[in-house]
Amino acid sequence: MSKCFPLTGGVHPAENKQQSLQQALKQAAIPRQLILPISQHIGAPAAAIVEVGETVLAGQTIAEAQGPFSAPVHASSSGTVVAIEERAIPHPSGFRGECIIIETDGQDNWVELQGSEHPFKLSHEDVLEKIRNAGIAGMGGAGFPAAIKLRPPATCDIDTLIINGTECEPYITADDVLMQRRAEDIIQGTLLLAQLLDQPQRIVIGVEDNKPQAIAALQTASRQYGDKVEICSFATKYPSGGEKQLIHILTGREVPSQKLPAHIGVVLQNVGTVAAIWDAVKLGRPLVSRITTVVGQSLSEQGNAEVRLGTPVQDLLAEFGFKPDDCHNLIAGGPMMGFSLETLAAPIVKTSNCLLAPTPEELPPAPPAQACIRCGLCAEACPASLLPQQLYWYAKAQDNERLLSHNLMDCIECGACSFVCPSSIPLVQYYRASKGAIRQAEVDKVKSDRSRQRFEFRQLRLDKAEAEKEAKRQARKKAAELAKQKAAAAKATGNDGSQATGADKPADNDLVAAAMARVQNQQADPAEQLAKLERGVNNAHNRLQSAQQKMAEAEEPQQEKLAARVKQAELRHAEAKKKLSDFNAEQKPVVSTAEDKPVSKDDPVAAAIARAQAKMSMSPQEKLQANLDSLAKRLDKAREKIAKAEADGDTGAKLDAVKTGAAKLAEKIAAAETELAELQPQPTTTVANKPEQDAASAAIEKAKSKAAAQASMSDDDKRTAKIESLKQRLSKAELRLNKAEAEHDDNIEAFKTGVEKLKQKLIEMEVN
Amino acid sequence: MELFTHNSQALLIALAVLGGLALVFGAILGFASVKYKIEGDPIVEQLDSLLPQTQCGQCSYPGCRPYAEAIANGDAINKCPPGGQDTIDAIAGLMGVDAPELDAEHGQEAELPTVAYIREDECIGCTKCIQACPMDAILGAAKQMHTVIADECTGCDLCVEPCPVDCIDMIEVEVNLTSWKWQLPVNKPSNNTQIIASDKTGGAN
Numbered sequence: 001m002s003k004c005f006p007l008t009g010g011v012h013p014a015e016n017k018q019q020s021l022q023q024a025l026k027q028a029a030i031p032r033q034l035i036l037p038i039s040q041h042i043g044a045p046a047a048a049i050v051e052v053g054e055t056v057l058a059g060q061t062i063a064e065a066q067g068p069f070s071a072p073v074h075a076s077s078s079g080t081v082v083a084i085e086e087r088a089i090p091h092p093s094g095f096r097g098e099c100i101i102i103e104t105d106g107q108d109n110w111v112e113l114q115g116s117e118h119p120f121k122l123s124h125e126d127v128l129e130k131i132r133n134a135g136i137a138g139m140g141g142a143g144f145p146a147a148i149k150l151r152p153p154a155t156c157d158i159d160t161l162i163i164n165g166t167e168c169e170p171y172i173t174a175d176d177v178l179m180q181r182r183a184e185d186i187i188q189g190t191l192l193l194a195q196l197l198d199q200p201q202r203i204v205i206g207v208e209d210n211k212p213q214a215i216a217a218l219q220t221a222s223r224q225y226g227d228k229v230e231i232c233s234f235a236t237k238y239p240s241g242g243e244k245q246l247i248h249i250l251t252g253r254e255v256p257s258q259k260l261p262a263h264i265g266v267v268l269q270n271v272g273t274v275a276a277i278w279d280a281v282k283l284g285r286p287l288v289s290r291i292t293t294v295v296g297q298s299l300s301e302q303g304n305a306e307v308r309l310g311t312p313v314q315d316l317l318a319e320f321g322f323k324p325d326d327c328h329n330l331i332a333g334g335p336m337m338g339f340s341l342e343t344l345a346a347p348i349v350k351t352s353n354c355l356l357a358p359t360p361e362e363l364p365p366a367p368p369a370q371a372c373i374r375c376g377l378c379a380e381a382c383p384a385s386l387l388p389q390q391l392y393w394y395a396k397a398q399d400n401e402r403l404l405s406h407n408l409m410d411c412i413e414c415g416a417c418s419f420v421c422p423s424s425i426p427l428v429q430y431y432r433a434s435k436g437a438i439r440q441a442e443v444d445k446v447k448s449d450r451s452r453q454r455f456e457f458r459q460l461r462l463d464k465a466e467a468e469k470e471a472k473r474q475a476r477k478k479a480a481e482l483a484k485q486k487a488a489a490a491k492a493t494g495n496d497g498s499q500a501t502g503a504d505k506p507a508d509n510d511l512v513a514a515a516m517a518r519v520q521n522q523q524a525d526p527a528e529q530l531a532k533l534e535r536g537v538n539n540a541h542n543r544l545q546s547a548q549q550k551m552a553e554a555e556e557p558q559q560e561k562l563a564a565r566v567k568q569a570e571l572r573h574a575e576a577k578k579k580l581s582d583f584n585a586e587q588k589p590v591v592s593t594a595e596d597k598p599v600s601k602d603d604p605v606a607a608a609i610a611r612a613q614a615k616m617s618m619s620p621q622e623k624l625q626a627n628l629d630s631l632a633k634r635l636d637k638a639r640e641k642i643a644k645a646e647a648d649g650d651t652g653a654k655l656d657a658v659k660t661g662a663a664k665l666a667e668k669i670a671a672a673e674t675e676l677a678e679l680q681p682q683p684t685t686t687v688a689n690k691p692e693q694d695a696a697s698a699a700i701e702k703a704k705s706k707a708a709a710q711a712s713m714s715d716d717d718k719r720t721a722k723i724e725s726l727k728q729r730l731s732k733a734e735l736r737l738n739k740a741e742a743e744h745d746d747n748i749e750a751f752k753t754g755v756e757k758l759k760q761k762l763i764e765m766e767v768n
Numbered sequence: 769m770e771l772f773t774h775n776s777q778a779l780l781i782a783l784a785v786l787g788g789l790a791l792v793f794g795a796i797l798g799f800a801s802v803k804y805k806i807e808g809d810p811i812v813e814q815l816d817s818l819l820p821q822t823q824c825g826q827c828s829y830p831g832c833r834p835y836a837e838a839i840a841n842g843d844a845i846n847k848c849p850p851g852g853q854d855t856i857d858a859i860a861g862l863m864g865v866d867a868p869e870l871d872a873e874h875g876q877e878a879e880l881p882t883v884a885y886i887r888e889d890e891c892i893g894c895t896k897c898i899q900a901c902p903m904d905a906i907l908g909a910a911k912q913m914h915t916v917i918a919d920e921c922t923g924c925d926l927c928v929e930p931c932p933v934d935c936i937d938m939i940e941v942e943v944n945l946t947s948w949k950w951q952l953p954v955n956k957p958s959n960n961t962q963i964i965a966s967d968k969t970g971g972a973n
Contacts, residue, residue, distance in 0.1 A: 039945070092950070093945065095944070095945050395952070398854075430952060432949075432950035433952040433953070436949025436950050437949065439949070440947075447821075447922075448821035449821070451821040451822070451823070451920070451922050452816070452821045454905075455823050455831065455832075455902050455903060458904050
């Protein structure tokens with residue numbers, strides 16, 4: 001026997017193992033209903049593969065593993081699936097979990113098991129596959145899928161295989177009974193695992209020295225199989241059976257914080273798991289039952305039973321004469337690490353090693369916690385060499401950072417500190433809560449980091465979209481400017497054309513021009529001209545004066561406008577004076593009484609002016625419009641004056657002067673119209689700036705040329721052109737209509753009305 | 769006289785040595801300030817990592833980072849209801865100030881985390897909630913039913929208000945078997961235990 005290393009810390013609670021060892025192993029009856037939770041292990045829950053109403057046989061897979069960190073679930077007896085629903089499960093939260101409910105038929109018919117004659121001749125992969133398919137999860141209590149532990153990382157060189165038969169927790173004797181009854185199977189299973197791990201140097205089964213029968217049985221069995229398996233017994237002390245603790249006891253090595261045993265070359269399995277593995281490989285029998293200790297003074301008999309997984313706790317307890325009134329707290333697991341079961345309806349699962357149904361005298365409720373007196377007993381008891389007292393303070397302060405720095409995560413929650421605490425402080429519960437809070441904080445942190453990433457990515461995406469939009473906007477703007485420049489350039493080069501049309505414009509207004517010419521012809525007399533000029537000077541002078549006066553009176557905003565008017569008036573005054581002097585220099589002043597000029601001559605002028613006005617008002621250009629408006633006003637005034645002169649029977653000179661003014665105004669109107677003609681293409685060019693609208697720009701181009709052509713056309717020409725285009729449109733529309741009729745288009749009606757309208761327009765046009 | 773020149777020489781040497789040292793260290797400091805220049809404000813990064821990243825805007829800033837920046841510039845640290853007292857404590861610890869209570873003006877700390885849930889048969893597919901979601905946690909298209917990716921939802925509430933048909937509920941996330949955790953023990957004496965009077969006041973707490 002090799003040397004054992006003593007456990008650090010640890011306690012000696014009352015063992016209470018004898019009660020359940022008095023009776024032989026009992027075979028629990030097949031319950032009426034089996035409740036099989038799909039999650040009896042650590043990792044992803046299995047997924048049900050049976051349906052309600054389906055008949056199942058014992059050993060049949062009813063839920064498949066989901067990924068490597070999972071284990072399948074098998075029917076533990078034959079019967080019918082009656083429900084797949086949430087049921088009470090053995091869990092400290094008291095929550096319900098999804099279960100497959102089987103109504104048993106009592107036949108206990110098994111599926112055909114695929115055993116193996118020579119398990120040691122199987123390949124590693126086959127063995128692992130069988131272990132995985134048998135749904136074996138650590139049966140010591142943690143429920144870690146066994147197959148994963150048996151395939152350690154390739155970087156880890158495994159030199160020691162430890163089988164844990166310690167069973168250090170009080171009351172529990174399930175592993176003891178198993179070792180006594182199935183020592184050979186355990187030894188063979190151990191050898192199989194050793195082969196799977198490529199024969200580690202040391203293969204050892206650790207058993208506490210309070211199980212002499214089990215040790216003897218194992219030693220006998222080991223001798224039978226070549227004494228390859230060392231049976232190591234050591235002093236009983238709680239919690240020697242902890243994974244890291246047992247490794248230390250047997251090898252003297254310590255598993256580093258946050259590392260696995262495999263990292264120091266050790267693989268550890270529970271004896272129950274090894275027996276189940278042997279069953280799975282040798283017999284092909286999946287994990288459908290286990291040995292459970294049923295103990296406590298509220299039972300009429302205490303002992304161990306081989307129980308089918310899924311058996312409701314109440315059914316099992318009933319077989320041991322359970323008196324519910326005597327039991328104050330039903331515990332799943334042992335008194336140190338177990339948890340209270342809230343309902344008797346919960347089933348036995350792969351990790352249920354014990355049911356403890358104590359009376360209040362047997363296991364009194366914990367007295368109320370008192371203040372920590374800093375005695376330090378907990379630190380002495382801690383098998384993980386932590387500082388429970390410090391952890392307690394930090395846990396109360398919820399100081400997660402300090403808890404982590406004091407290695408809270410290495411706490412195995414064995415309860416030794418709570419056991420020794422003279423103040424009855426539920427220390428383990430503080431640590432469990434703090435561990436939960438830390439894990440939650442980690443989960444929250446991961447989520448918040450992901451949230452930040454998502455948010456930032458979203459912002460980035462939105463910014464990018466905005467930037468793209470902006471870039472497009474800029475590009476459009478640039479294109480528009482370019483087009484404007486081009487248009488300006490085109491106007492500069494094509495100015496001759498537009499000027500020509502501008503020059504033509506007065507000719508276009510030939511009616512006005514003719515009227516003016518007639519009027520002027522009638523005023524050809526030099527004397528009249530002189531008089532007219534003098535009148536003009538006077539007029540201009542008067543206007544200047546009145547404008548100046550108005551400006552003086554006017555308010556601020558109007559002054560600018562008026563100032564311009566005054567200047568204009570001044571200029572005109574000067575011009576009139578100059579003209580007069582010029583005239584005087586050229587010709588002898590002739591005084592004539594050309595009084596009898598027909599007054600009726602005014603009418604055509606007025607008419608011409610009105611026409612001119614009408615024409616002007618047709619102009620679309622706002623600016624020019626304003627200009628022309630003022631001109632029109634002045635024309636109005638001139639007209640008034642003419643009327644006044646007529647009424648007064650005034651002298652011809654005065655009348656003539658007014659008429660000259662009118663003529664000048666007409667000239668100005670002509671000039672304005674020229675400008676207007678030049679400006680006309682402007683709005684279309686701005687529209688044409690959208691670079692992507694090729695079709696539109698083409699249409700605009702056409703319209704522009706048409707407009708230019710029209711500008712130089714006479715009314716008749718315009719009309720004929722219009723009629724031409726209407727005719728073209730009509731023919732096109734008719735064509736379309738024909739096509740639509742041929743194809744039975746839905747839009748025939750619309751086409752028809754369109755053609756109708758065009759025809760009507762054409763007729764109107766022709767009549768005009 | 770000789771003494772004086774001797775003294776002035778010593779003075780000059782001292783000046784030269786100290787000046788030289790000043791230049792050398794100045795150069796090193798100047799180099800270091802360029803070479804090891806820290807981009808951004810590190811305190812903002814730390815604050816941002818403490819905030820819950822719900823981007824809910826209850827603090828009146830448009831997201832967690834802007835609030836972190838505001839705290840770095842001296843704003844109150846108790847404006848984050850989703851983070852609650854834990855976040856306030858953490859920020860107080862970082863800033864070295866006393867942790868105040870949560871400012872009720874900005875909302876209450878929720879008992880349980882929530883996620884948005886779209887009653888899908890009532891959804892008209894307007895995409896308004898999708899645009900409001902700071903997490904891109906709502907899936908859907910125009911005229912198509914929308915749904916919330918519960919794992920990505922932070923329960924910020926921002927999608928509830930824009931919904932024209934009020935088909936979004938905020939549902940509390942129930943604790944399940946995987947998210948369940950032990951609670952800190954509450955020290956309550958059982959009825960049949962004889963205790964001394966001071967125990968009732970929670971001496972152990």
